[in-house]
Amino acid sequence: MADMQTHLPHPAKTRGVKSRLLHEHRAFDQLLTQLTSALEGGDPVDIGEVWTQFERRLRDHVDTEERYLFPLVASTHRTEIDGLRLEHQRIRCALGELGNLVDLHALRKASVDELLLYLLQHAAREERTLYQWVEDDTTPQRGLHAMFARHTTPEPGPDE
């Protein structure tokens, strides 16, 4: 999967940003694979740890996309951004439902598989649309830098 980053035919500046976004998508796939392994192992502590990490990272990912990326392209691609926002709502719903199942030690592989499929479709859609537009337009780069500064700075300032 890491090979994908080296095949992107784009300038290094935008490739770096896009690669980081793509890397986060791949990380969710990997965490759900780990979650499936944990379910097979049957250790509730292990399942809970993997789930907690997955849920935290995915919620942060969709929050930051909405906060930093959506506003930059919403005026030119309103319908598509509305569609992505609806998918984010479904993702948050699924996280809540599956999180409850984790708490009840009742999460099943079928539910994980269903979420994985949905996330793969959502990621593919974003990579065709949102990420491509961001890459094609230099203006959103400012938003991306702010987005990643948030990830690397422990105490983000209140200023935009």
Ligand SMILES: [Fe+2]
């Ligand atoms: Fe998203």
Ligand SMILES: [Fe+2]
């Ligand atoms: Fe995404």
